[in-house]
Amino acid sequence: xxxxxxxxxxxxxxxxxxxxxxxxxxxxxxxxxxxxxxxxxxxxxxxxxxxxxxxxxxxxxxxxxxxxxxxxxxxxxxxxxxxxxxxxxxxxxxxxxxxxxxxxxxxxxxxxxxxxxxxxxxxxxxxxxxxxxxxxxxxxxxxxxxxxxxxxxxxxxxxxxxxxxxxxxxxxxxxxxxxxxxxxxxxxxxxxxxxxxxxxxxxxxxxxxxxxxxxxxxxxxxxxxxxxxxxxxxxxxxxxxxxxxxxxxxxxxxxxxxxxxxxxxxxxxxxxxxxxxxxxxxxxxxxxxxxxxxxxxxxxxxxxxxxxxxxxxxxxxxxxxxxxxxxxxxxxxxxxxxxxxxxxxxxxxxxxxxxxxx
Amino acid sequence: xxxxxxxxxxxxxxxxxxxxxxxxxxxxxxxxxxxxxxxxxxxxxxxxxxxxxxxxxxxxxxxxxxxxxxxxxxxxxxxxxxxxxxxxxxxxxxxxxxxxxxxxxxxxxxxxxxxxxxxxxxxxxxxxxxxxxxxxxxxxxxxxxxxxxxxxxxxxxxxxxxxxxxxxxxxxxxxxxxxxxxxxxxxxxxxxxxxxxxxxxxxxxxxxxxxxxxxxxxxxxxxxxxxxxxxxxxxxxxxxxxxxxxxxxxxxxxxxxxxxxxxxxxxxxxxxxxxxxxxxxxxxxxxxxxxxxxxxxxxxxxxxxxxxxxxxxx
Amino acid sequence: xxxxxxxxxxxxxxxxxxxxxxxxxxxxxxxxxxxxxxxxxxxxxxxxxxxxxxxxxxxxxxxxxxxxxxxxxxxxxxxxxxxxxxxxxxxxxxxxxxxxxxxxxxxxxxxxxxxxxxxxxxxxxxxxxxxxxxxxxxxxxxxxxxxxxxxxxxxxxxxxxxxxxxxxxxxxxxxxxxxxxxxxxxxxxxxxxxxxxxxxxxxxxxxxxxxxxxxxxxxxxxxxxxxxxxxxxxxxxxxxxxxxxxxxxxxxxxxxxxxxxxxxxxxxxxxxxxxxxxxxx
Numbered sequence: 007x008x009x010x011x012x013x014x015x016x017x018x019x020x021x022x023x024x025x026x027x028x029x030x031x032x033x034x035x036x037x038x039x040x041x042x043x044x045x046x047x048x049x050x051x052x053x054x055x056x057x058x059x060x061x062x063x064x065x066x067x068x069x070x071x072x073x074x075x076x077x078x079x080x081x082x083x084x085x086x087x088x089x090x091x092x093x094x095x096x097x098x099x100x101x102x103x104x105x106x107x108x109x110x111x112x113x114x115x116x117x118x119x120x121x122x123x124x125x126x127x128x129x130x131x132x133x134x135x136x137x138x139x140x141x142x143x144x145x146x147x148x149x150x151x152x153x154x155x156x157x158x159x160x161x162x163x164x165x166x167x168x169x170x171x172x173x174x175x176x177x178x179x180x181x182x183x184x185x186x187x188x189x190x191x192x193x194x195x196x197x198x199x200x201x202x203x204x205x206x207x208x209x210x211x212x213x214x215x216x217x218x219x220x221x222x223x224x225x226x227x228x229x230x231x232x233x234x235x236x237x238x239x240x241x242x243x244x245x246x247x248x249x250x251x252x253x254x255x256x257x258x259x260x261x262x263x264x265x266x267x268x269x270x271x272x273x274x275x276x277x278x279x280x281x282x283x284x285x286x287x288x289x290x291x292x293x294x295x296x297x298x299x300x301x302x303x304x305x306x307x308x309x310x311x312x313x314x315x316x317x318x319x320x321x322x323x324x325x326x327x328x329x330x331x332x333x334x335x336x337x338x339x340x341x342x343x344x345x346x347x348x349x350x351x352x353x354x355x356x357x358x359x360x361x362x363x364x
Numbered sequence: 365x366x367x368x369x370x371x372x373x374x375x376x377x378x379x380x381x382x383x384x385x386x387x388x389x390x391x392x393x394x395x396x397x398x399x400x401x402x403x404x405x406x407x408x409x410x411x412x413x414x415x416x417x418x419x420x421x422x423x424x425x426x427x428x429x430x431x432x433x434x435x436x437x438x439x440x441x442x443x444x445x446x447x448x449x450x451x452x453x454x455x456x457x458x459x460x461x462x463x464x465x466x467x468x469x470x471x472x473x474x475x476x477x478x479x480x481x482x483x484x485x486x487x488x489x490x491x492x493x494x495x496x497x498x499x500x501x502x503x504x505x506x507x508x509x510x511x512x513x514x515x516x517x518x519x520x521x522x523x524x525x526x527x528x529x530x531x532x533x534x535x536x537x538x539x540x541x542x543x544x545x546x547x548x549x550x551x552x553x554x555x556x557x558x559x560x561x562x563x564x565x566x567x568x569x570x571x572x573x574x575x576x577x578x579x580x581x582x583x584x585x586x587x588x589x590x591x592x593x594x595x596x597x598x599x600x601x602x603x604x605x606x607x608x609x610x611x612x613x614x615x616x617x618x619x620x621x622x623x624x625x626x627x628x629x630x631x632x633x634x635x636x637x638x639x640x641x642x643x644x645x646x647x648x649x650x651x652x653x654x655x656x657x658x659x660x661x662x663x664x665x666x667x668x669x670x671x672x673x674x675x676x677x678x
Numbered sequence: 679x680x681x682x683x684x685x686x687x688x689x690x691x692x693x694x695x696x697x698x699x700x701x702x703x704x705x706x707x708x709x710x711x712x713x714x715x716x717x718x719x720x721x722x723x724x725x726x727x728x729x730x731x732x733x734x735x736x737x738x739x740x741x742x743x744x745x746x747x748x749x750x751x752x753x754x755x756x757x758x759x760x761x762x763x764x765x766x767x768x769x770x771x772x773x774x775x776x777x778x779x780x781x782x783x784x785x786x787x788x789x790x791x792x793x794x795x796x797x798x799x800x801x802x803x804x805x806x807x808x809x810x811x812x813x814x815x816x817x818x819x820x821x822x823x824x825x826x827x828x829x830x831x832x833x834x835x836x837x838x839x840x841x842x843x844x845x846x847x848x849x850x851x852x853x854x855x856x857x858x859x860x861x862x863x864x865x866x867x868x869x870x871x872x873x874x875x876x877x878x879x880x881x882x883x884x885x886x887x888x889x890x891x892x893x894x895x896x897x898x899x900x901x902x903x904x905x906x907x908x909x910x911x912x913x914x915x916x917x918x919x920x921x922x923x924x925x926x927x928x929x930x931x932x933x934x935x936x937x938x939x940x941x942x943x944x945x946x947x948x949x950x951x952x953x954x955x956x957x958x959x
Contacts, residue, residue, distance in 0.1 A: 130663065133663055142659050145656055272606070283481045335482070335488065339474075340471060
């Protein structure tokens with residue numbers, strides 16, 4: 007009843023091409039922004055920020071990156087963890103080598119390095135497709151993680167082999183390192199993620215996005231209307247790796263504080279892939295929803311036994327958690343293979359007609 | 365000078381070493397071949413399922429672990445080995461039935477990537493289930509296979525490895541006969557070619573899938589026994605699935621001979637690289653070398669070792 | 679509307695071929711000279727020679743497997759012929775990529791619909807504008823100022839095409855959900871959006887009912903007459919071919935067996951034999 011677009015006429019293509027063409031949507035998104043930027047930092051507990059909100063934002067960014075590649079350009083990749091590692095280790099190298107440079111600039115530089123690595127590992131897409139390519143991308147995962155583990159130059163030859171976020175300031179406020187508060191780290195992550203999400207949305211609704219989808223849906227036809235598939239795929243690999251790289255950097259610098267190569271294992275790649283499948287392939291909004299799902303479910307599962315007053319050995323609980331997680335994935339794929347984004351769309355369509363569905 | 369030294373280390377010294385110590389080199393190759401047999405066994409499970417249902421079953425590694433865990437678990441509970449083997453096979457058939465009934469059936473006609481993701485979910489499910497029931501500590505698996513080493517023409521060989529290679533070969537032969545000469549085998553090949561056409565001539569797709577998943581489970585069990593007897597039954601068994609993937613891209617997803625030859629190539633290539641070039645870069649290159657080898661190969665032959673040439677048409 | 683899909687007025691070198699029915703007042707847009715193409719041992723095309731004049735509707739007909747689709751694939755650079763060459767707008771070429779063909783104004787539709795199924799009608803048609811869009815990746819990221827104006831400009835052109843093909847109501851529907859006839863129409867729209875000089879249509883009416891065929895014929899004639907677009911089409915429906923086309927070339931087993939006006943071709947004994955078979959007496 008309240009969610010109606012009746013009477014909202016679009017008189018220009020500009021209005022029709024807006025991200026949120028319906029007025030109610032714009033109000034809703036404004037509401038979300040107020041909550042995200044004002045209410046949460048002022049009221050949320052340290053635990054909520056550190057365990058839920060910050061990882062949610064960071065994984066959303068990684069998921070957007072992977073979604074550009076898998077959901078829009080149609081190139082299945084299992085190497086996300088490797089590219090996140092490039093971002094994290096490059097940020098560490100750069101910021102320890104040039105401590106005076108603004109940390110945001112460092113993040114972007116590290117992302118660019120990650121993009122060039124992604125470009126290199128995207129080259130096999132010239133010859134191979136589908137699952138063959140997916141397996142080939144595992145090469146990047148294993149090789150990159152091995153390299154950061156073995157070559158001590160990447161972690162400044164320290165004996166522990168970990169990279170630790172040094173304190174860095176932004177506008178006079180410490181945003182990274184052990185002294186930074188969860189609130190500031192949250193705000194910085196939120197701002198970065200918002201900007202990059204907007205850029206991603208702009209890319210996918212423009213020429214490049216259409217080229218990606220064309221290559222995804224039918225690469226031969228795309229070639230014949232003048233799109234160069236190889237070039238298009240390589241751009242997708244680069245931009246996707248840029249996003250993953252920045253996400254990896256944020257993961258170490260704004261969330262974990264320190265990390266080893268373990269943090270970027272193949273499981274990480276799978277989790278990000280789960281996020282976009284559950285959230286919805288080819289949807290920026292879905293990347294956020296999927297990240298929220300994958301971040302929140304394990305937390306719920308961990309806390310569920312205590313809610314029911316049950317206590318069980320830690321490792322048994324861990325096994326059951328893995329099992330339930332696997333079950334949820336399978337269940338979800340059976341129920342809604344097009345992801346949460348599709349459910350959201352259906353809900354909106356229902357709401358449009360409510361309360362008179364006929 | 366530095367550069368010459370480097371080039372020497374990379375391009376000359378390893379080969380000199382190979383030629384100077386031929387016995388050691390042969391031993392490296394043999395040990396690589398034996399590891400390769402194991403990879404082939406795991407890859408075979410993937411190929412069977414991919415051929416018959418077009419599903420890239422990531423859960424094959426978890427099935428290897430689950431099969432081995434069940435076998436060891438039952439033996440720990442006092443089952444004699446034959447009873448444990450039979451019970452495990454029954455459990456695997458039940459697993460295949462459950463997978464078909466509660467998962468594949470609902471995912472027919474979904475995109476490949478969705479099915480692939482579902483099998484990743486299945487990986488977690490099977491792994492968690494197996495460890496919930498049987499625990500996660502390392503379990504030794506003793507089948508009474510001798511593992512003495514002996515010398516043959518100056519080569520040091522291990523009885524167990526030969527046994528493993530032998531049973532691998534027997535298994536492959538049995539599968540080949542099964543595929544080519546039985547009615548079910550023919551039906552399987554028909555399904556692999558075209559699901560709908562197979563259904564149209566009256567082949568029950570669902571039964572075929574259950575059979576294939578059971579056979580893949582059985583192959584997984586054999587692989588699990590071999591690996592488990594060597595290094596104990598533990599979580600890391602499920603990770604050998606990751607080792608079988610480069611074998612797949614090398615041999616082609618649908619080729620049984622490809623899986624076997626690919627496994628051997630990867631096994632040998634990886635061993636040689638690790639022993640002769642590994643020390644130059646700090647070792648532990650086994651994790652990724654197979655992938656790079658397979659990838660380099662693919663760039664020259666995108667259809668894999670035994671795949672058919674792809675002709676694109678509009 | 680005319681400036682929208684009008685062909686560029688570049689002068690082509692009026693180089694007349696030695697076609698059967700040449701007419702000195704026509705300019706030749708494309709010449710196909712002794713093209714041979716084979717896959718392994720199969721000869722798909724065997725020394726085929728013909729020309730397409732500017733502004734005409736040229737039909738390529740022949741029994742199944744005659745090499746018609748292969749011919750279109752050679753013209754737009756998807757297959758590379760082993761022998762022979764193609765002269766397009768006066769430039770001779772032996773090899774070319776589909777991208778270059780597209781950028782020089784050759785657009786086509788496919789026998790089996792080759793739309794981008796996950797995208798909306800509008801987006802599909804917009805991909806036809808891709809080659810004409812110039813703004814770099816950084817402008818696209820911002821989607822502001824020049825980038826947005828460019829997007830809007832091309833959207834206008836795409837909307838004209840949508841208007842022309844009368845598919846306004848399905849503008850935002852994913853094409854995978856559309857019925858077959860509409861999909862064919864959207865595919866034509868995607869080709870038209872590129873404002874081609876030469877439009878290749880591979881069986882535009884296959885699998886359609888009579889009404890849909892009539893619609894499609896009307897669109898083809900309109901495109902040809904209003905915008906002066908040169909059209910080469912493959913079609914099995916002889917009635918349609920004879921009504922639409924100015925000239926017809928007939929292929930059989932990769933060889934050209936006749937070339938001329940519809941009436942001339944219809945009377946040709948070789949063509950009748952190819953279609954009906956030669957009775958053994």
